[in-house]
Amino acid sequence: MTQVRDIMEKNVITIDYTKNALDASKILKEKEISFLVILKDGKPEGIVSEGDIVRKVAAEDVKSSQIQIKEIMSKNFKWVNPETEVEQVIQKMLNNNIRCLIVLEDEKLVGVITQTNLSEVLRSKLLITATVDNII
Template sequence: MAYIRDIMNKHVVTIPKDASCLEASKILLDKDISFLVVTEGDNPIGIISEADYVRKLAVNDKRASEARVSEVMSPKFRWVEPTTTIEDAVQKMLNNKIRRLVVLENQKLVGVITQTDLAAHLRSRLLIDETVKSIKTD
């Protein structure tokens, strides 16, 4: 059985809640990522994604240099622990119609898991399974 700790990304990009949305957008562009974990001190308090920019910043014609991340972020985020099974994480994502989960251990941010991470894991599993099947039939 595989666990989130086996495939999670431990290099989480964060931004303080009082940073400007312009700062956040520059980080997203520079790192070529689609979201940031928003923090207050060391604690995660939300997520800011490209979709948040469109829904809360662009459509309201707000200036990214003036708006704070805390005004645009999604404060409700879903999380799992490193010991959560991959199947349970997938189910949580499907049930909540979300693309990413924050990974917390003892209430500390230790990683993130995305649909892309899950797809890569499942692809690897399928390739391994097919290879084993092929070897057995030869």
């Protein structure tokens, strides 16, 4: 069985708890990503996504440089450990209607896993199955 460790993204883009929504928006744009992990004293404190910025900043006509990231981040983020089986990850994402999970090991941020990571694994498995079926 495939574990989170095998497919997680290890290069996690983060932002400090004290930054503002403008800082977060610039990083999202520059890195072409859809979310950031918020760190406070080096530990994950929350997640801020493009959706958070749209709903809590743009739609409210708030100036992004004047709203702190801690005011708009999602604090109740979901997480898994590196040994979690992929099937459990899929179920957790579906049950919570989310697109990414933080990966923690001993309370330390070691990665993230997203729908894209899961889609890549599924695609690989489907291609392997199709190839085996064609050989047989």
